[in-house]
Every structure is written in structure tokens, then in C-alpha cells.
Amino acid sequence: MRESTFQRSSARAFTLIEIMVTLMIVTTLLAIAVPQFLRAREVTRSRGCVKNLNTIQLAKEQYAMDNHMGVGATMPALSVFCGAGTATYIKNIPLCPSNGTYTVGDLSTDPTCSVGTDALIVHALP
Numbered sequence: 001m002r003e004s005t006f007q008r009s010s011a012r013a014f015t016l017i018e019i020m021v022t023l024m025i026v027t028t029l030l031a032i033a034v035p036q037f038l039r040a041r042e043v044t045r046s047r048g049c050v051k052n053l054n055t056i057q058l059a060k061e062q063y064a065m066d067n068h069m070g071v072g073a074t075m076p077a078l079s080v081f082c083g084a085g086t087a088t089y090i091k092n093i094p095l096c097p098s099n100g101t102y103t104v105g106d107l108s109t110d111p112t113c114s115v116g117t118d119a120l121i122v123h124a125l126p
Contacts, residue, residue, distance in 0.1 A: 059089035
């Protein structure tokens with residue numbers, strides 16, 4: 001009678017090897033997944049920054065057309081495009097997803113971000 005009770009309780013338990021294999025599989029999956037999540041988050045931030053730079057570039061061009069400015073004209077601060085001036089070219093001041101600051105520059109140069117992005121192709125966004 002005692003042997004059957006022992007056999008039943010041991011059949012329900014996991015062995016140390018089964019637990020170790022399970023932990024090894026979970027650890028391997030986490031080692032693969034975590035860097036991918038971090039990379040995806042950084043790509044998303046970079047794309048958001050490029051989108052904001054594209055918006056600033058379009059606002060600069062519209063401002064220059066409205067004020068009859070030439071190619072090398074000096075642009076005002078970003079706050080002028082965001083409603084502090086006579087017209088609003090951008091609804092809200094764009095904030096960098098990576099906590100950088102945007103520099104408008106003059107009309108002949110593209111706006112830049114202090115953090116920088118991998119590929120600043122401002123005019124490539126639809």
C-alpha cells in the first residue's frame with residue numbers, strides 16, 4: 001500500500017532536469033526577444049523624430065512662401081511656426097521622442113535634431 005502512494009506522488013512532481021530545461025528555454029527566448037524589443041523601440045523613436053523634422057521643413061517652406069523669402073533666408077525660432085507668430089504652421093510644438101531639441105536652421109538647410117537619427121531623409125516621408 002505504501003509503494004502505490006509513493007508512486008502516485010512521484011508521478012505528479014517535476015524532476016530537477018525538467019525544471020532546468022524549462023528555465024533554459026525561457027532564458028534563451030528572453031535573450032532573443034529583449035534586444036529585438038529595444039531595437040524596435042529605438043526605430044520607432046527615430047521614425048517619430050524624422051516625421052517631426054519633415055513637419056518642421058514643410059512649415060519652413062510655407063513660412064518662406066507666405067513671407068516672400070529667398071533661398072538663403074534666415075528662419076525664425078520654432079515657436080514662431082507653432083502659433084506665436086501671425087499664422088500657425090504647426091499645431092503644437094513638436095517634441096523629440098528621444099528628448100532632443102530641434103534646430104530650424106535657414107531655408108536652404110534641413111532642420112536637425114540634437115540627438116540625431118540613423119538616416120535623416122527628411123523629404124522621403126509621404
